[in-house]
Amino acid sequence: MEANPTGTRKPNVEASPSANDAAQANGPAKPDVLITEDLKFWYGKMRALSGISLNIPQHEVMAIIGPSGCGKSTYLRCLNRMNDLIPSARVEGRVIFDGENIYARNVDPVQMRRRIGMVFQKPNPFPKSIYDNVAYGPKVNGYRGSMDDLVEHSLRQAALWDEVKDDLKKSGLDLSGGQQQRLCIARALAVEPDVILMDEPCSALDPIATTRIEDLIRELRESYTIVIVTHNMQQAARVSDRTAFFMIDEQSSGSLVEVDETQRLFTTPSDQRTEDYITGRFG
Amino acid sequence: MRQETGTRWRPRIRQRKAIGRGFAALTIVSTLLGIAMLVALLVDVFGDGAAQVDGHFLTSYPSRFPEDAGLRSALLGTLWLLVLTAVIAFPLGVGAAIYLEEYAPDTWLTRFIQLNIANLAGVPSVVYGLLGLGLFVRWFALGRSLIAGAMTMALLILPLIIVASREAIRAVPDGQREASYALGATKWQTVFRTVLPAAGGGILTGTILALARAIGETAPLITIGALTYIAFDPSGPMDLFTVLPIQIFNWVSLPQEGFSELAAGGIVILLIVLLLANSIALFVRFRLQRRFD
Numbered sequence: 115m116e117a118n119p120t121g122t123r124k125p126n127v128e129a130s131p132s133a134n135d136a137a138q139a140n141g142p143a144k145p146d147v148l149i150t151e152d153l154k155f156w157y158g159k160m161r162a163l164s165g166i167s168l169n170i171p172q173h174e175v176m177a178i179i180g181p182s183g184c185g186k187s188t189y190l191r192c193l194n195r196m197n198d199l200i201p202s203a204r205v206e207g208r209v210i211f212d213g214e215n216i217y218a219r220n221v222d223p224v225q226m227r228r229r230i231g232m233v234f235q236k237p238n239p240f241p242k243s244i245y246d247n248v249a250y251g252p253k254v255n256g257y258r259g260s261m262d263d264l265v266e267h268s269l270r271q272a273a274l275w276d277e278v279k280d281d282l283k284k285s286g287l288d289l290s291g292g293q294q295q296r297l298c299i300a301r302a303l304a305v306e307p308d309v310i311l312m313d314e315p316c317s318a319l320d321p322i323a324t325t326r327i328e329d330l331i332r333e334l335r336e337s338y339t340i341v342i343v344t345h346n347m348q349q350a351a352r353v354s355d356r357t358a359f360f361m362i363d364e365q366s367s368g369s370l371v372e373v374d375e376t377q378r379l380f381t382t383p384s385d386q387r388t389e390d391y392i393t394g395r396f397g
Numbered sequence: 398m399r400q401e402t403g404t405r406w407r408p409r410i411r412q413r414k415a416i417g418r419g420f421a422a423l424t425i426v427s428t429l430l431g432i433a434m435l436v437a438l439l440v441d442v443f444g445d446g447a448a449q450v451d452g453h454f455l456t457s458y459p460s461r462f463p464e465d466a467g468l469r470s471a472l473l474g475t476l477w478l479l480v481l482t483a484v485i486a487f488p489l490g491v492g493a494a495i496y497l498e499e500y501a502p503d504t505w506l507t508r509f510i511q512l513n514i515a516n517l518a519g520v521p522s523v524v525y526g527l528l529g530l531g532l533f534v535r536w537f538a539l540g541r542s543l544i545a546g547a548m549t550m551a552l553l554i555l556p557l558i559i560v561a562s563r564e565a566i567r568a569v570p571d572g573q574r575e576a577s578y579a580l581g582a583t584k585w586q587t588v589f590r591t592v593l594p595a596a597g598g599g600i601l602t603g604t605i606l607a608l609a610r611a612i613g614e615t616a617p618l619i620t621i622g623a624l625t626y627i628a629f630d631p632s633g634p635m636d637l638f639t640v641l642p643i644q645i646f647n648w649v650s651l652p653q654e655g656f657s658e659l660a661a662g663g664i665v666i667l668l669i670v671l672l673l674a675n676s677i678a679l680f681v682r683f684r685l686q687r688r689f690d
Contacts, residue, residue, distance in 0.1 A: 194579065196578065196579065224581055224582070225581070227578060227579055228581030232575075234575060234576065238573060238575070238576045239576075240573065240595075250577070250590070251582075254583070254590065298576070
C-alpha cells in the first residue's frame, strides 16, 4: 500500500544518502527524509493506526489533516518515538530516517530525537529564563560552541529575538501564548534538527499569533522538513506543500486516505471521503 | 410571581433557604471554634511563659533550682536533631519519591509499596521509637546519641516526605517531560534538569513541614532514652542529647514551685521554632512553586 497516488515523485524507498543525492540531482523532485512503511500502532489492545505508509520529502511542509481521533497526533508522535513514553504502546512497521529504521534495535531514541524535533499543541516552555529554555537542548546534548550565539541565532530563526533580546533573563512563562510557542520553536531549532514535528501548534493561540507562526513555518521550510498536524484545513492550505488526509477505518483505527500536493488535494481530491471532509460534509 | 395552585409541587422556598443559612452558620461556628482554641492556647502560654523568656533562660543549662534553670542544652539538641534528621531523611525521601514516580513500573508490587508508605505515615510515633531503640540504640550500638535519635526521627518523617515529594513530582505536567525528551535529553537529564527543579518548591515545603512535625515529637525520643539531664552542649552526632519537648515534659512533671512557669517558657520557645519553620515553608512555597498555565 504505497501512499503516493500522484506518481509525480520517484518512490524513494531506499533512502540511502546516495539515493538522496541522485534524486536531488535529477531535478525538482526532492528526496524523502522520512519514510513510513506499513506503520501500525496500538494503545494496549486498541489499534490506533492501521498500516500507514507515507513519504515525507525534504524541505517541504507536510500537513496532516483529518477528523478528531483519526490518529493524526499518534502518527506524528511515532515519527520521533515519543510514544515510547506510553507504557502500553506497541508499534509495528518501519519509519526510515536517514536510511535507518528508527525502530531498529540498534537505534537510540535519545540520539534520534535530537535530529527530529517537536513542537507541542500547548506551549510548554520550561519554568526557566528565555535563555535557559533555548540553551536546554544544546546543554543536554553536549554543545561546545558559543552558547550566546546559538541562543541568539535560534531566537532570530523563530522570529522572537527582537521582542526578547533585552530581557533574556525573563521567565519563559511570562511571555504571551504566541511568544511562548515561538520560544518552543526556537528551543527545538537550537539542537539543529533536520525535521520538526508540529502537533497543532496554533490550536491554543489567537488569530494574530497564529498568523505569525504560519509565516514562520513558511520561512523554516527553506532549511527544515516540517510535518504539521492541524485541525484547521485553511491552515493546511496556507502553509503546506503536501497534505495527507487521515480517517478512521472500519476497525475504528486511523488510516491514511490520501496524500497529494496541497493545492490538488483541496481542489480535486481523488477520494470521495476526502472531498466530503474538505467540503464540510462531516468531521 | 404567580402562586402555584396545584398540589404536585411544594416548593417550600423559605424553609430551603433557612436550612442553607443554618448550614452556613454551622460552618462559621466550626471555624471560629478552632481559632478560639488557638488564641486561648497562645494567650495562656504566653501569659505564663513570656516572662520566663530572656537571655538567661536561653543560655543556661537545666537546674534543680527553677530560678537558675534554662533550656540551652534542649534548644541546641533540637537544632542538632533538626539538621541531622534533614540530612538523613531528605535524600532518602526524595530519592524514593523519584523512583516511585519516574522509574518504577506500574505493577502490583509498586502499588503495594505505595499503599504501605501511605500507611506508614499513620503509624503511632512511639512505635518508631521502639524500632529506633531496638535497631539504632542497641543493634547498631549507637547508644542514646543524637545520631540514633536523628535516624529514628528520619524513619518517622520519611513517609511524609515521600508522599509530599511524590505529589509535587506528579504535579509537574507531562508536557514538561515531553519537551525535554523531544530535545534529545535522557531520562536522567529530564528528571534532574526538568522534573526536580519544577517540583522543588513542593518537595521543600513538604520536607520542612515534616521536619516541623519532628521538632514537636516527644514519644519516640523518650523511648530511645533522651529523657535525661544534660548540662553540656552537644558537640557531635555521638553525644547524648535532649530536646525542647522533652525538657518541657520534664519540667511539667516536677512538683516544685516555679517549674510550671519554666515549662510555659519552653513552650513559647518551641512554638516560635515551629512558627519559624512553617513560615519558611510558606515562603519557599511562594517563591519556588511554579504554576504551569
